[in-house]
Amino acid sequence: GAVVSQHPSWVICKSGTSVKIECRSLDFQATTMFWYRQFPKQSLMLMATSNEGSKATYEQGVEKDKFLINHASLTLSTLTVTSAHPEDSSFYICSARGDRGGEAFFGQGTRLTVV
């Protein structure tokens, strides 16, 4: 399957700082990228959908000013958690899909811990 690379795999940051997570599609053009959050032993929670060159569409209850998503190219999307707080600690996963629709490929995930 196609490869999606997500970095960093884990990060620890202090409260009030910002953290940027990168998601790259290595061998295909990702016209759509999705960002998810996952709590332990729970399913994926969609945070936002982004199309290359467009503003992201956020799910209800997700603060767009706190979770900044940029999808500036067909191979790169970033999620920036601004002014992080301990309750933002979670597992964040990106997913990318090509222009034919259908299946999506996931990154390895980023474990964020805010102290």
Added chain:
Amino acid sequence: QKEVEQDPGPLSVPEGAIVSLNCTYSNSAFQYFMWYRQYSRKGPELLMYTYSSGNKEDGRFTAQVDKSSKYISLFIRDSQPSDSATYLCAFSSGNTPLVFGKGTRLSVIA
């Protein structure tokens, strides 16, 4: 009625057993049917992808889609301890976000 229903398990089987995982769905617009495997603290990995109804086989894995019954299955033959993971069914109608089941936790005991 929930859009997707998946038994969360946990499901525990002995090594070598045949595993059957299932999901039902209610949205007739779904055309793409997927199964993902997720190990703890990792991103989901696409196992099987099917467009429309039918069967698809890949090694020890077989995916079945029955659109008339709105029911999909994943079979794992000769299950191995390395198959122990959470299995997620996922659905899409095209360019919309994937809709996931809650996942079934599988343990294969050596």
